[in-house]
Amino acid sequence: MRSLATMAVLGMCLLVVRCAQQSPEPASPPATALSPEQAANARRTIVAWLECEECTEGQLEAVTRLGPVAVPTLAVTLRQGPPPANRELHRAHLVDTYRQLKDYEKQHPQNKVTMSEDEYVRFYTANQTALYQIRAARALATIGGADARRALQEALQLPLRDDVKATVRDSLQKLPAF
């Protein structure tokens, strides 16, 4: 009888440990339940955070309110940065701007741009990529959960820029402990 009770207690303990191992943090629910309108609004909310200048208008809080449903988008943004369409639009803008600057330089020689067009485009493109990745990491930290943690941990294995990696490490430290 006593051994039966002991076995029952041991069984309960094993069950608890197993459950804890399986889901120490809540996983992201599938986002497939979003209506097209909800999905579009969620996308706009995420873009507003990824691109804001000072971000003083509640952009991060809005993404955080989206909760785990935003995690897959943020995780892939952390890995890859902006989508190809945004990169191409930005590249075209930088090329246009550089050429305007060189025209301006002809009339105002004291305003000399020292970078080549290629350097100019590469420099600001790299900043845009880092911006998206840093913002994604910070949002993952505030949303939290197992999937967010995994995305941040996996990002540390990627060849990211040093400042992006530093943000990822910082974000991991800020994740609430479970």
Added chain:
Amino acid sequence: MVRHRIISALLLAGCPLFLTSPASAQRQIGPGAIYLRGSLCIELVDPFNPVKIPRVPVGCEVIDCCPGCPGPGPLVWELQVSGDAVEALMLRFENLPADRAQAISIRGNAKWIDRSTLRVGKGKTVLTGIPGDLKERAAIAEPRLVLDKAAISRMQLATYDALPTRPMSLSKSGLGEVDFSIEQRLGQIPVREFRGFVTWEKCELGGSGGASEDWIRLQNMTTDRATVLLDGRRNTGCVDDEVNRAQPDSGLGNVLSAASCNSEVVVLSQNRAMQLLTPVTTWTDQPTDTQFVNMTPVIQAPVTLWLVAPQTQAQANNDVVRANQFYNAMQCGIGLGPVTVNNAANNPNAQNLLNSTCANAANLNNQIGFTQNQLNVYYVNAAGGSRGWSCGNNTIIVAASIADNETLSHELGHALSLGHTNNVVGMPATNVMVTGGTNRNSITTGQCFRCNANSNSALNANGNRTGSTRACPDATTSAACPSLILDVLPK
């Protein structure tokens, strides 16, 4: 005379387009849409030149398209083109592989006119199989509005037939409008939107009037076509911010003595400072008056750059040149100069201030350096996750590692009294004061006015500009404050 004016208008080569954004052009559009909104001045439209519209990238706005989306794939484009004096929207695609273009299915009023250009007629058109999943370089569409030449000519003739009394008896707006949109969808889910809404306006075009006319004559001008905002009295009553262009003169028709009307002239131009003449007492009831305006060099705002983060000199230089070129091209009449550069990376305090927000502004000022009565810009590595800050007290911070090429221009706008425009109805998404975005290339005439005239602009606070000042918050439109969205193109 009428014929001469029409020919003059049509000979304004290049981009003879003149956009304003009056309140009449306001219309609610979908949230988050990238859009163009404004009013085209009919007198300056060349019906043979399609109207250029900002580029539209092909593909999703976030990398997996949306929360819950299956990821990038072929897209559906739903296009709507409607309105007056427009025949079609022409889309010229770059980076679109020929085989993918051929696979696009068209339902509605559109056809390919060559391998990369699609002509989309009025009405609703649905394109399916748009390649939103190109791995290397995404395709990008350059839209143009193809005008209905006969309709444009009819509107132009109607405008000029109103001479010689000059147009003031006619409504400035209401000639017509054009509405177009491109919604990119993955299945049923919108993944990127573009909206455009413009109205055809009758604007005042000066410069070739007869002797019996009042005039603005600009002295010491360049070849730029200046923008002249006129407050005064016409035979129809008071006018506020009536737009004219001067190169270097502008015939105004008959501006009457002011009586109880506000009477002033504002002139904005490239390579010259904004001129604000108030009150103007030149005008009499006779059409024989001339107001001379002495145009002066661009107002220079001295700036000290503090390079706290290492290897930021080339970037800071780029950004200053961009700000100078941008505020000049937009006719704001403002520049940064002289520029003093201090390499502060070896400052013993620099290491602790590499990630600084406005909370650290006093430390930056005290420990890195600060020049009184001028703008001080600190290039740090990071700025608390923001791209930049304008902290007041002549202190601007730029996060060198994530700033874009317009971050300094944006923060300078704050220092010159401007706020964000994301929620300002009628403001294009490309405005430099949008928080965010990566393709900011415009600032309105109403914003340029505030940068110069507002007493809380750094130009006035630092004594770079002399002359009368105003208190025109972004949201205030009055006889003293032009609408923030008032805009005139080309600059």
